[in-house]
Amino acid sequence: MFSTTTEYALRSVVLLAMRRGTPQTAQQIAAETKVPIDYLFKVLQSLSRAGLVQAQRGKNGGFSLLNDPADISIYDVVQAVDPIKRIAKCPLGIKEHGVRLCSLHRKLDDAVRHIEEAFSSTKLADLIDDSSPIRPLCAGDVIAPTKVKLLSTGRDLHAKPI
Amino acid sequence: MFSTTTEYALRSVVLLAMRRGTPQTAQQIAAETKVPIDYLFKVLQSLSRAGLVQAQRGKNGGFSLLNDPADISIYDVVQAVDPIKRIAKCPLGIKEHGVRLCSLHRKLDDAVRHIEEAFSSTKLADLIDDSSPIRPLCAGDVIAPTKVKLLSTGRDLHAKPI
DNA sequence: ATATAACTGGACATCTTTGTCTAGTTATCC
DNA sequence: GGATAACTAGACAAAGATGTCCAGTTATAT
Numbered sequence: 001m002f003s004t005t006t007e008y009a010l011r012s013v014v015l016l017a018m019r020r021g022t023p024q025t026a027q028q029i030a031a032e033t034k035v036p037i038d039y040l041f042k043v044l045q046s047l048s049r050a051g052l053v054q055a056q057r058g059k060n061g062g063f064s065l066l067n068d069p070a071d072i073s074i075y076d077v078v079q080a081v082d083p084i085k086r087i088a089k090c091p092l093g094i095k096e097h098g099v100r101l102c103s104l105h106r107k108l109d110d111a112v113r114h115i116e117e118a119f120s121s122t123k124l125a126d127l128i129d130d131s132s133p134i135r136p137l138c139a140g141d142v143i144a145p146t147k148v149k150l151l152s153t154g155r156d157l158h159a160k161p162i
Numbered sequence: 163m164f165s166t167t168t169e170y171a172l173r174s175v176v177l178l179a180m181r182r183g184t185p186q187t188a189q190q191i192a193a194e195t196k197v198p199i200d201y202l203f204k205v206l207q208s209l210s211r212a213g214l215v216q217a218q219r220g221k222n223g224g225f226s227l228l229n230d231p232a233d234i235s236i237y238d239v240v241q242a243v244d245p246i247k248r249i250a251k252c253p254l255g256i257k258e259h260g261v262r263l264c265s266l267h268r269k270l271d272d273a274v275r276h277i278e279e280a281f282s283s284t285k286l287a288d289l290i291d292d293s294s295p296i297r298p299l300c301a302g303d304v305i306a307p308t309k310v311k312l313l314s315t316g317r318d319l320h321a322k323p324i
Numbered sequence: 325a326t327a328t329a330a331c332t333g334g335a336c337a338t339c340t341t342t343g344t345c346t347a348g349t350t351a352t353c354c
Numbered sequence: 355g356g357a358t359a360a361c362t363a364g365a366c367a368a369a370g371a372t373g374t375c376c377a378g379t380t381a382t383a384t
Contacts, residue, residue: 001246001274004342007253014266025360034254039343041361057361058351074269084163091169092196092299102299103292104176107236107284111277112163118273130265137254137264166372187330200374203331219331220381 002078008035008043009081010074014136016053017069017124023062032137043081050080069124078119086112164240170197170205171243172236176298178215179231179286185224194299205243212242231290237281246281248274 011033016024026044030037044063047053052072053063065072078084087109089099101109127136173195178186188206192199206225209215214234215225227234240246249271251261263271289298 001277002270007270010266010270011254027360036343038345041363042343045362055361056351057349057359059353059359061351061360063361092173100294100296102296103289103294104172104298107280107289108164108169108172111280114276114280115163115273118269118276122269127265127269132262132265134262134264136266189330198373201372203333204373207332217331218381219329219379221329221383223330223381225331 003082005043006078006082008033008040009047009077011035011137012040012043012063013047013052013065013072013077013124014127016063016065017072018128018136020065020069023056023060023064025062029063046081047077050076052076052080065124069128072124073120074122074124074127075116075119084112084116084119086116165244167205168240168244170195170202171209171239173197173299174202174206174225175209175214175227175234175239175286176289178225178227179234180290180298182227182231185218185222185226187224191225208243209239212238214238214242227286231286234286235282236284236286236289237278240281246274246278248278 012029012035015029015032026037026040029035029044030040033040035043044053044055048055048063052066054066055061055063075084087101087105090101090105130136174191174197177191177194188199188202191197191206192202195202197205206215206217210217210225214228216228217223217225237246249263249267252263252267292298
């Protein structure tokens with residue numbers, strides 16, 4: 001129903017909203033969102049071009065939200081990476097009816113419109129302020145300790161024992 | 163938002179609903195729905211395997227609906243060719259939370275559920291009984307009159323004039 | 325029975341989405 | 355100002371969706 005890319009983008013911005021104030025490196029985001037890091041870069045670049053996130057290079061760099069989580073909607077994120085398209089005119093290309101839709105396409109477009117509305121009215125702040133004990137991304141405690149730990153101990157696998 | 167295959171399937175069953183009683187050949191369906199005929203066969207095969215349409219071979223054959231248009235929903239058609247999948251559990255694969263969803267995925271799943279409901283409650287009969295002057299497929303008057311007329315008058319092009 | 329209309333099935337081609345790799349460039353810290 | 359952390363960009367690979375082709379099989383009409 002929604003693309004993988006959309007799912008990845010949403011996970012990322014939700015994480016950035018939860019960590020507002022501290023730039024998150026792609027490494028960190030990838031670990032917590034379980035998004036393949038090389039693909040994540042592309043998703044973040046789309047978000048960056050759309051003006052939703054900011055990238056900072058070099059040490060202590062990373063990605064951060066440009067606006068307040070209360071001002072960023074799910075819709076904004078979706079449109080940045082994989083835009084929802086309304087059905088504006090008859091897909092069969094009949095000119096005669098102008099922009100009026102037949103019952104089938106009107107019904108389909110209604111469904112799309114409802115999604116649009118639901119996504120527009122939900123802000124990132126709504127997601128992270130949620131009272132549920134189940135936090136978005138369900139992360140922090142469970143994910144990616146192994147790989148990160150390996151990297152951080154930094155032992156070269158080919159190094160001779162001393 | 164919805165796949166091309168879904169769109170094609172819906173166009174086809176709506177046509178079959180409008181022509182209920184007379185099997186429609188793939189030729190006819192392709193002409194009126196503007197679906198590439200070779201691909202249409204595959205879509206119709208999916209609908210056939212799902213028990214929505216029936217295929218009849220040989221002369222005077224074609225495809226027809228198996229059930230009453232009042233008993234076939236948009237949802238039935240969609241599920242037959244490109245199923246809508248609800249989010250049943252955390253896509254990040256966290257076991258700890260069982261089937262409870264975090265706020266993000268609950269929101270996304272709500273959207274999917276609404277689509278499901280809207281599509282389930284809309285029957286093919288609703289689409290063709292619509293009072294709007296704009297008929298589904300916008301067809302009949304504009305599309306494919308030439309080819310259909312040629313076929314339906316049935317004159318053999320090679321027949322000698324009497 | 326034979327010709328013909330029509331669907332079936334599988335192979336193949338193309339395009340888009342998703343994912344991976346590698347060689348850059350920029351910023352920070354010491 | 356050099357080392358290193360981090361993002362950027364573009365090429366490439368794999369998989370899935372879409373579209374095309376063709377050699378079958380089945381049913382009907384005559």
